[in-house]
Amino acid sequence: MTEKTNSSGLGDPFVPSPMRDNWYQSSSFYGSSFALITSVDETGLTNIGPYQLSFPFEVIKRRSWMVISRPTSNTVANVRRTRKCALNFVEYDAAKIQTILEFGYPGQPTAEKMAYNTFKLVDSPTPGRGLPDHPQIIADAFQVFECTLDVERINENPILRDSASAHLLLNIDNILLKQSWLGQVDGRGDRMPRIALTYGFRGASSFWFGETQPAYKLPIPDKGPKHEVVHYEANRIDPEVIFSLEASKQLTGIPRAFLRQVLEGIVRQAKARGVAQVDAAFVTELNRERR
Ligand SMILES: Cc1cc2nc3c(=O)[nH]c(=O)nc-3n(C[C@H](O)[C@H](O)[C@H](O)COP(=O)(O)O)c2cc1C
DSSP: OOOOSSSOOTTSOOOOOOOOTTHHHHTSOOOEEOEEEEEEOTTSOEEEEEESSEEEOOOSSSOEEEEEEOTTSHHHHHHHHHOEEEEEEOBOOHHHHHHHHHHTSTTOOHHHHHHSOOSOEEOOSSTTOOTTTSOOEETTOSEEEEEEEOHHHHHHOHHHHHOSSEEEEEEEEEEEEOHHHHTTTTSOSSOOOOBOEEEEEETTTEEEEEOOOOOOOOOOOOOSOOHHHHHHHHTTTOTTOEEOHHHHHHTTTSOHHHHHHHHHHHHHHHHHTTOSEEOHHHHHHHHHHHO
């Protein structure tokens, strides 16, 4: 039999891993991107802290983000005081990994961290988001989320409020993309940022990072017309025009390649006629007019 390159072959049995605190990196493997969080310290300096436990939380209607931190970090103190922070995402750059690693060493005051910082901090381009209430952002980042801490909803939720870790529920106020990435965000282009990855802190002496391979895209499998696909596509075009399930069922005959174009046309017609709910009758009416 040929040797497999990834060691967990079919003959390799599953065995229990002992549960420990910080289980995601002490009892298991977890690789992901991470955010460099900028926040303002009590002297007005922008602080940078790396956070792997940092992911989309609410994605429909509300845009929010969750960060899980040790409760004594600079970031937690700053965000609780000012309510503001920015999540900066950088592409993989071997020369910058050392700085990120050092930023992750607990207990350093902001001035000490900024003395060896190799990232360029700049003012936010968003009106009203300047110092001293809002942090600077990292010019090297390919995207930045500018956020506000949702103190009210944290206090209403016992899991977020009483956990031994700090759970920062952040509402995303703005998403800033570098201009050259804006045209790629809908996946029509051929480029994807080479997002830096981490595999966390291991065995008391090492922190693991990963270099990403260039991303590639595959066409979505064509499994025939499904009204769920139409419904999903239709309802993410314009939040002011909602398609009913019945309307989506009527539109399953459209070839995949033209689906988006046709749905955008229906949304345009709906808006021109002041229609907020596209139902089956509206689709029938448009079909009748086209004949
Ligand atoms: C890549 C990377 C990811 C990290 N992710 C987390 C995390 O998700 N949660 C956490 O509490 N600490 C995490 N750390 C450790 C923090 O960065 C560390 O506590 C640091 O002191 C935080 O900086 P601050 O005190 O300036 O906020 C991470 C460190 C690195 C290098």
